[in-house]
Amino acid sequence: MKLKPKFKLWLEVDGKPVIGEGRADLLMEIYETGSLSAAARNLRISYRHAHEMLSELNERCGMGIIATEVGGASGGGTRLTAKGRKLVESYQAMKNELENWLENRSS
């Protein structure tokens, strides 16, 4: 019986989840595409859901993670702010450290 440890990691503020695997992936995709709808398409999740994820994130972080634009030639877009990039990076860093710790752990 080979047991393999698995984990999920996320960050909370006031007891509510702010960023985990799902939102981190979404924010990264937004950073790369500059569009929420494109990010949702790439991740194969519904736009409806992706938008809800951002909405909750903003509620819990007091805005400033993303910046949206509506209308225009391109139709609009969603940008990841510097603050948002730092949030993703700090999550990714912690997750990577945890993965390494778990791999090198003397069981």
Add this chain to the structure above:
Amino acid sequence: MKLKPKFKLWLEVDGKPVIGEGRADLLMEIYETGSLSAAARNLRISYRHAHEMLSELNERCGMGIIATEVGGASGGGTRLTAKGRKLVESYQAMKNELENWLENRSS
């Protein structure tokens, strides 16, 4: 914005979860009460669900984690085997180590 790291940890075999927080609590309660129905009552979960949790665990571990008895003066009971206790202990140990690591981590 105060960010607090949280995590869930579990052990898998063949890509399927064997023990996590839920089953660990259930097994510990069985160890203390010697009864699945009592364990479910104490944990405020349905017997139906508790039984299903054990059923899946046995499927994935090839039996030997618990020993059940039906009928008799006491009605029967469910015991945690030595193998079962070791499983819970190894999970608890890993979880505690991870908690400590996360607390002492230089953010």
Add this chain to the structure above:
DNA sequence: CACCGTTATGCACGAGAATGCATAACGATA
């Protein structure tokens, strides 16, 4: 002005998980 792609929102629907309830089998004990 009409078009287009994006953000944004409401609502019905489906899948999966857990609950609640009913029922059966079991076996020592009075």
Add this chain to the structure above:
DNA sequence: TATCGTTATGCATTCTCGTGCATAACGGTG
């Protein structure tokens, strides 16, 4: 033999989460 508390299982109901679809607002561009 009748009782009792437990294990065990089936099935309808409920709840949550994500999907799918419809619709509106927006604002450059042709």
